[in-house]
Amino acid sequence: MKFCLKLKYRAVALAVPLALAAACTSPTRPIAENGAPSPVAAAEIAVMARHDSLMAQTDQLFSLKAKINATHSPAAGPYLRGLAAADAAMMDWMHQYQAPDTTAAPAARLAYFRQQQQVLARVKLQYRATIDSATLFISQHPGAPAPPK
Numbered sequence: 001m002k003f004c005l006k007l008k009y010r011a012v013a014l015a016v017p018l019a020l021a022a023a024c025t026s027p028t029r030p031i032a033e034n035g036a037p038s039p040v041a042a043a044e045i046a047v048m049a050r051h052d053s054l055m056a057q058t059d060q061l062f063s064l065k066a067k068i069n070a071t072h073s074p075a076a077g078p079y080l081r082g083l084a085a086a087d088a089a090m091m092d093w094m095h096q097y098q099a100p101d102t103t104a105a106p107a108a109r110l111a112y113f114r115q116q117q118q119v120l121a122r123v124k125l126q127y128r129a130t131i132d133s134a135t136l137f138i139s140q141h142p143g144a145p146a147p148p149k
Contacts, residue, residue: 040106043113044099050120051097054090057127061087064134071141079130079137086130089123 037045065083068076097116100109 038106040109040113043110043117047113047116047120050117050124051094054120054124054127057131058087058090060131061127064131064138067138068134068141071138073137073141075141076137079134082130083134086123086126089126093119093123 036042061083065080068079068083093116100112102109
């Protein structure tokens with residue numbers, strides 16, 4: 001009896017990871033015969049890669065905001081608003097993004113992913129311009145002096 005229970009638990013323990021692996025390789029990302037992703041899958045992968053690249057820069061936005069705040073400069077406003085706007089642009093994109101259903105026509109799905117690439121390209125430009133200008137501002141306005149001991 002104990003042996004049967006152990007087998008049952010092992011089967012469940014193996015089934016869960018296999019089910020998760022199957023879910024990650026579902027038909028939402030079809031692979032062509034030669035192993036290369038389909039054009040639709042490649043477009044979706046490109047969108048997600050650009051998203052991931054931008055998300056990796058989000059910490060930099062917050063770090064720059066803290067550094068700008070530390071300057072206590074009255075000229076900091078536009079730079080802080082720029083950083084907030086760049087973050088908001090990314091958040092807006094994430095909230096509006098909705099991958100098309102896999103039952104949609106491949107041409108429609110491809111068009112959607114291409115359009116999303118264009119939106120993320122604009123967000124990337126906004127991030128880059130904001131990060132560059134905030135970095136320049138910080139280099140020209142050193143942080144607040146350390147408090148006296």
